Amino acid sequence: MGRPRTPLLDRRRIGAAALRLADEKGALSIPALAKALGVAPSALYHHVAGRDDIISLMREELALVTGDDQDWSQPWEQSLEGWARSYLAAFAAHPGAVPLLATAPLAEPFMHAMYEKVAVLLLDAGFATKEVMPLITALESFVLGSALDLVAPPVMVSDVARDTTPHLSAVLDQTPADRSRATLAFDLGLRALLTGFRDLLRP
Structure with missing residues (x-):
């Protein structure tokens, strides 16, 4: 099979998934987030430096969906x-x-x-x-x-x-x-x- 046309993961998708996970579970962990995204935990580290970076992406996602009007x-x-x-x-x-x-x-x-x-x-x-x-x-x-x-x-x-x-x-x-x-x-x-x-x- 050929490579997918679009990457399986990107930072925007990770931030959105982390927000959903925190809403559903009231907590956030790398293994749980990786499972929610359908990838191995190691795959996340190609896009984020760690947990603090993920929380930063959550803030960014929140800012993107609410806007600044x-x-x-x-x-x-x-x-x-x-x-x-x-x-x-x-x-x-x-x-x-x-x-x-x-x-x-x-x-x-x-x-x-x-x-x-x-x-x-x-x-x-x-x-x-x-x-x-x-x-x-x-x-x-x-x-x-x-x-x-x-x-x-x-x-x-x-x-x-x-x-x-x-x-x-x-x-x-x-x-x-x-x-x-x-x-x-x-x-x-x-x-x-x-x-x-x-x-x-x-x-």
Whole structure:
């Protein structure tokens, strides 16, 4: 038989398969990824340097499928809100990958380019240079947690005894017992974060 017209593997295919595997299994390993792709583990190393390189490809795949249509010309609060919402949508589509993507070093130039835009946005808004990365980290941490909350059970606090926790019971009575709970929490939390950011600019 002749050689296939197209390579069996390429970096784009590896990144997409790794995302799917993380979603399905909540973990990533070279043997499992090779099996999912129908190749021997050694074949992967013709295209990637190792696990960190694969996670980088997962980030790149996520960026490719979500696009970068963020309007950074808006006032800083609207730009940050739009970024947070697009970030949430991307991670919510791949919740199993969140722990991997959130803890691996960000060495990719395309990620650096995105952070450059956010840094310029915040510096131009008047935030101190030393505040910028903590603000970005705080917002990202909130988005990552919210992405996990979107795929958590609709009711997270259950079997509450009304006689011993009457105030908690009253609060839960006013909390939706469906997926909208997570959306409401994200909307309120994002508003609170941006309000807190704004307070840092006040003299």
